[in-house]
Amino acid sequence: MGRSAVKEVSSSNHTVNFTSSDTPSKIEITFTLQNLKFTPNSSDDSKPAEKHEAVSEKRIVLNAGDNVDIKTKITPADSTSLVTFVSSDESVAMVKDNAVSADNNGVCTAKFTALREGSAKITAVTDNGLTVELT
Known part of the structure; x- marks a missing residue:
């Protein structure tokens, strides 16, 4: 106890950089943010998704190295919601595009690679919490 795994901390342009000691077994970092003011999006034309559904098959089988576009659809098609795609195991399937907006038909497409x-x-989730799961 009392030994730090972090040798140096520096910051610039809202980025914090850590230089660690050799082979730390565990690093725990706690940030305390003060004097922050969060403001809502200034866009008055926000139009959240009301429905979110799979366009791609809900079960996809790939071989290592294969790439696939995974698609979901949000309604209304002109929604301003973003869809974030996340893999439960990035060592098996890696997402290349994680937060995407819909095309003119409401379709959101993310590229995945089987590793x-x-x-x-x-999991594909809209910024207002509508979720679709595929395996």
Whole structure:
């Protein structure tokens, strides 16, 4: 106890950089933010998604190295919601585009790559919480 795994901390342009000691077994970082003011999006033309559904098959089988576009659809098609795609295991399936907006038809597309044998759940969630899961 009392030994720090962090040798140096520096910051610039809202980025914090850490230089760690050799082979730390565990690093725990706590940030305390003060004097912050959060403001809502100034856009008055916000139009959240009301419905979110899978366009791609809900079960996808790939071989290592395969790439696939995974698609979901939000309604209304002109929604301003973003859809974030996340893999439950990035060592099996890696997302290339994680937060995407819909095309003119309401379709949101993310590219995934199968990295190795295994299974991963892909979750697509709108910024207002509508969720679709694929495996």
